[in-house]
Amino acid sequence: MAGRPSSAPSAIPQLKDFVFTEKLGSGTYATVYKAYRKTGVREVVAVKCVLKGSLNKTSTENLLTEIELLKKLKHESIVELKDFRWDDGYIYLIMEYCSGGDLSHFIRKKRALPEQIVRRFLQQIAQAMKFLWDNNVAHMDLKPQNILLTSTTNPRLKLADFGFAKNLYDGDTLYTMRGSPLYMAPEIICHGTYDARVDLWSIGVILYECLFGRAPFASKSFKELGAKIWDQKSVELPYGVDISDKARDLVLRLLKRNPDDRISFEEFFAHPFVDMCHTPNSKSLEKATALVTKACEHDKAGEYEAAVRLYFEGLEYFIPAIHYEEDSNRKNILRRKVKEYMKRAEVLKQLLKPGHLPEHRLQDIKHELTNSTNQQSQQSTVSDKLSTLMELCNDHSEFLAALRLIKAAYHEIEKEEFEQALKHYEMSLGALIKLLPGEAAGPRKDMLNIEIQKWMSEAESIKSYLSVQRLKTNDSSQEEEETHQSYMNQCIVQ
Structure with a gap:
């Protein structure tokens, strides 16, 4: 043609x-x-x-x-x-055509990304990599610039630029220099011999950059980069940035300098942070519908334990289905259905003994459902003032680390994880109060002074709330003990 x-x-x-x-x-x-x-x-x-x-x-x-x-x-x-x-x-x-630009631009614009967005992005990368892996193909040049976003709102990632890609088979080893230095695996830079596992290292660098806003080995020269990458010291995660244990584990296992110590493709695809079973895709709604249909059948038959578990499993597929759906009307319909099934599952849960429905996972589903109503900005729970402050403190790593803890606290309050939120407030405020006297007068110091007073007040409010909750729990426990003792006394009299 x-x-x-x-x-x-x-x-x-x-x-x-x-x-x-x-x-x-x-x-x-x-x-x-x-x-x-x-x-x-x-x-x-x-x-x-x-x-x-x-x-x-x-x-x-x-x-x-x-x-x-x-x-x-x-x-x-x-x-x-x-x-x-x-x-x-x-x-x-x-x-x-992908109208959202590339992932590098997205990270620079947003800086560090919320873990939920990072996880969803990683799932999409993992889907593409599983497809390549199944077809014996290695990309060899994975980097944010080669990952495109379908749009600026509710984006999906797509791998691009296969100029360095290679058909590989078990045991194949390459010798030609391929890829971009900042995202190159150590075995390429230092040994010159490598295999498909270099893609796993690159994914680790991308994951690190998404979570922390910068690549782990940023350097001024290729020589400096090589020295950092081949340093025998284990990769360290930035201090003061709160991420889940699953995310932490995956980053560190991907960034193993020796490819024999690095997580394997099989382990990567099966890792709980990747959670490929619940990746948003065209099959998510079909799986969700099949599970809740069975749940309804058990529900009608009075088999509540089986019904609750199936409702729960179905809800874990409904959330990805909502994220995958692009039509706003259909999204809203799915959200309404999820709320109905969630409400029914909670009613049935009351009929069962404690522990039949994992409470923390139900809270995760609620949180995901709330977040899906505003996919355009997953950081909507963080105030505009906090975002402005983080921009003002971009050149001060210690201030920025403390503000990221405040940001984590906002997310935890939304999830009603008040004890963890209080812990992060106290850690952040302790650091900020020590740092502030050394800060020069100016807009940044003025704004920090104002916001610190608000955060101290919020921390005190959470502390008071937790104290009341503990008091209620103690009173409830005492009342239960008195009731139990009264019943035992009655049994003895009889």
């Missing part, structure tokens, strides 16, 4: 049946433009225009590999190659 013939490359490439609009990006030998079809449905696409004259043997092989792989790699988490054409000056790869 041919594009517009030309004796020499034009300043702006042109392609029959397409109108080029803005330039999306450029590299060593290719420029990517946003374009749309002139006829029929005005489909928006991204056209990667490769200048033939810039190609050497290696880049030609990479381009051919990319075309060959993308023609067969059809998956919802991989950018689709719709067509490719050529003329005298260019080779054109007509790709699926």
Whole structure:
């Protein structure tokens, strides 16, 4: 298939049946433009225009590999190659257009991302990687710049740029330098021999950057980067940033310098933080519906224990189904159904002995349901003032660490995890009060002074609430003991 013939490359490439609009990006030998079809449905696409004259043997092989792989790699988490054409000056790869930009830009804009968003993003990366792994393909250049977002609201991730990708088979070892230094595995930089496990290291670096807002080995030179990566000291996570044990475990297991010590692909896909069983996809609603249908049958038959467990299992698929659904009306319908099933499960739970429904998981479902109502901004629970303060403190790591604890406390209050929230308030306030006297006068210090007073008041309120709750618990326990003793006395008299 041919594009517009030309004796020499034009300043702006042109392609029959397409109108080029803005330039999306450029590299060593290719420029990517946003374009749309002139006829029929005005489909928006991204056209990667490769200048033939810039190609050497290696880049030609990479381009051919990319075309060959993308023609067969059809998956919802991989950018689709719709067509490719050529003329005298260019080779054109007509790709699926992703309007949300790349993950690197998203991280820079948001800085550190909330763990729930990171987990959802990781699940989508894991889906793509499982598909590649099943097809004996290694990407070899995983980095935020090569991961695209479908939109700016409720985005989904898609892997892109397969120029360094390689068909691999068990035991295959490579020797050519591939990838981007900041995301390269140690065995590439220091040994020059490696296999598909380098993708796991790259995922670890991406996960770290998403959680903490920066890559773990940021350096000023390639030599400095190599020294940091091959340092025998274990990778350390930033102080003062609160993440779950599951997230912590996965990051540290991915960032093992020795590939033999690194988590395997099988272990990665099965890791509880990845939780691929509940990844939002086209099958989520089908699985949820099947489970709640069985739950309703047991419910009608009076088999409440089985009904509750099936309702619970179904709800864990309904939440991913809500995240996967793009139509706002259908999202709202699903939310209403989830609330109905949740309410029924809680009613049945009262008929059963304690422990038949894991309470912490039910709270997780409630929290997920609340968050799904505002997918555009998962940080809506954090005040605008806190966001502004974090921007003002971006150059002060200790202030920033303390503010991240406040941010964690906001999320915990929303989940009614008051004891953990109080712990984070106290840790943060202790640090801020020590740091503040050394801060120079100015807007940042003024704003911190005001907010610290509010946070101290909020911490005291939580402390008072917890004291009342403990008092109620003690009173309740005493009342139960007195009732039990009275019953025992009656039994003795009889």
